[in-house]
Amino acid sequence: LIASTTLTSFASVAMAADVPSPNQYYWPKGMNLAKLRAHDSESDPYGADYYTSYHKKFEQLNLQEVRKDIEKVMLTSQPWWPADYGNYGPFFIRMAWHNAGTYRAIDGRGGEEGAQQRFAQLNDWPDNASLDKAKRLLWPVKKKYGEKLSWGDLIVLTGDVALNQMGFKTLGFVGGRPDDWQSELIYWGPGTTFFPNKSSFQVGQNGTLKHPLAATHMGLIYVNPEGPNGDPDPVKSAAMIRLAFGRMAMNDEETVALIAGGHTFGKAHGAHPNSCLSGPPVANGVEHQGLGWADHCIKGTQTADDASTSGLEGSWSADPIHFTTQYIDNLLNNDWVLGTSPTGAHQWHTKTDDKIAPDPANPNDPSKMRPIMMFTTDIALKTDPVYHKILARWAEHPNEFADAFARAWFKLVVRDMGPKSRYFGSEVPKETFVWQDPINMPAKPINQADVRELRKLIAATGLSDRELIKTAWAAASSHRVTDHRGGANGGRLALMPQNGWAVNDPEELKAVLPKLEQVRDKFNAHSVRKVALADVIVLGGSVGIEDAAQKAGVKIQVPFAPGRGDATQEQTDVNSFNLLEPTADAFRNYYRADADNTPPLNAMVDKADTLGLTIPEMTVLLGGLRTLDINSGHSANGVLTKTPGVLTQDFFTNVLTMDTRWQKVAGQEDLYEGFDRATGQKLWTATDVDLVFGANPELRAAAEVYASDDAKAKFYNDFVKAWTKVMNLDRFDLQR
Ligand code: HEM
Structure with missing residues (x-):
């Protein structure tokens, strides 16, 4: 179960000096139950019922007033991060999109709710560079509305305000996303290096991406703008886009609508090379106050022309602060040539390089006009026949494009909220979609x-x-x-x-x-x-x-x-x-040995996590259900009782007793037999997820509680409570 200590494990994880190290530091393969501890509300400063009561607070808001406040922030350039063209709108859209784009349809993790973009590691991902500033710009609005407006809702509403202010009509705004208070433990990928390091690429030779991952690089929300692992090949890039956006629950039309809609606005930033920038927020000194990517190459007063983020540079449209069809028209009607940005990143320019786009710091100065550009991922939409067809149709029918973008944007920012009954506020669209x-x-x-x-x-x-x-x-x-x-x-x-x-x-x-x-x-x-x-x-x-x-x-x-x-x-x-x-459900002792499946013990913790269970809840439920004999395939594994079908403490007493000697079944990955130590008689069969309650010290501690002679009433009470919790997980009406 627990891997033996290896010296290499010490070298593989760099820990800060003088801080207690998690057990995984010494034994990387040890079991990590930390995810389940996060389901405790103790670390929530608004108290235990915040998650269920937030909606009532939100409904007290006057959304029109909030919208006005956001718009004011959006159109007021600040000297510490000057706005391109005097409008933070595009920057705010990117913030909302990156907060939503982490959503993974396979395991439902990521997305807008919780506003995880505030915390490491998302806040520090290279892809989220500069978005630390976007959230700081919004702090006065957050401060004004406090408990009534979560960061999750504020970020989405800000995206909506930005789109509206720049002339785009969205379907409406949905509120009701309570915030998280700590960084969520999510498996984002196997690597320890981040984009743009080549080893951060997570896609296999044959184009496969391990379940449940969605991003093609560790540290990116989706795909590399320069092409797969920096290869500026639009055909290969299209395959990556289809893979990553598909995992985000988007079909081809939704994918094109989102990219074409998004890149209608704003610009990429590559004024100075990466070597000018300090590390991400987490790596900076306290004097930076939680901001990252400080640019020491800026001389004198910072202007919008100084911004460095992705290293790519330029806008897609000649009017980057209004909703137009220029992205589609520019992409389809020009011949695009591969070149580089000022910092050396692959990007594409037109043959004539006409200076038709405004300068971000001097948008009204005709002498400072700039050429437009495209990323490899944009060219991919033109190269891929299916994407191209969609774009060509929209070039002819701009209203269809606007409608598709509105629907795809709405899905993007509310997809992780679940059914419509979890939507709040006066601006919820009436229409119902099957994905709800x-x-x-x-x-x-x-x-x-x-x-x-x-x-x-x-x-x-x-x-x-x-x-x-x-x-x-x-x-x-x-x-x-x-x-x-x-x-x-x-x-x-x-x-x-x-x-x-x-x-x-x-x-x-x-x-x-x-x-x-x-x-x-x-x-x-x-x-x-x-x-x-x-x-x-x-x-x-x-x-x-x-x-x-x-x-x-x-x-x-x-x-x-x-x-x-x-x-x-x-x-x-x-x-x-x-x-x-489920590819695994430890509560029914079910495990499918798919190539992609995580080992049974991880899968057990993961399942308990997706059910929002704490460690005691997982323990009492699993042990109680074993005695109720409800295993998949009616298997006897882990049914450690002489009275299957009767709800008793037997699982706990029998898994903890020293009277049983356990032995792995030869040739079987995940199967053990238990023998009576005295008689040698075979008593039980069990799997990893059964025996771990005797083997793992933290789970054994919980199992001991439910095996104790004085815990009979506690066992039945806690079992019923945990059972009822699972039965009512989707009863959002009861949680309000
Ligand atoms: C900017 C990549 C899809 C909205 C950018 C930037 C990159 C990028 C590298 C420049 C960041 C900077 O240097 O400041 C991509 C890739 C995409 C994609 C590779 C998918 C293939 C989207 C989508 C949206 C979006 C789906 C929204 C619906 C924006 C906006 C900006 C931007 C508004 C301009 C931000 C600003 O002006 O500050 N994107 N993006 N992008 N992206 Fe995307």
């Missing part, structure tokens, strides 16, 4: 008397506790707090693709779901209030658990909150839902 995973709510929801009747109907189905509990878990545990998708609500367990996922034992589901559907139909046939299948599934879990505890002689009540709805197959985008399929 819509759900139909019953017009008249059921009440507590109905719940009592439904409990009886469920008990009369003849379904076993195991079947009821396993079905409820399959439905609810598909939720992920990372982008608030999935869960029991919507009843999508009965729809494609979820009903066919291997982890859900489709054949078993085929027998169970019709019986629960009959409960729904029977009830709805005579009642004016209607119940959704989703509610029946979750209530079935409560019925099953209560009965399984009763078999141990313990009377418990599993709280049930009615109020779910069902979705139709048409409302369910199969491809997009397939991304939610």
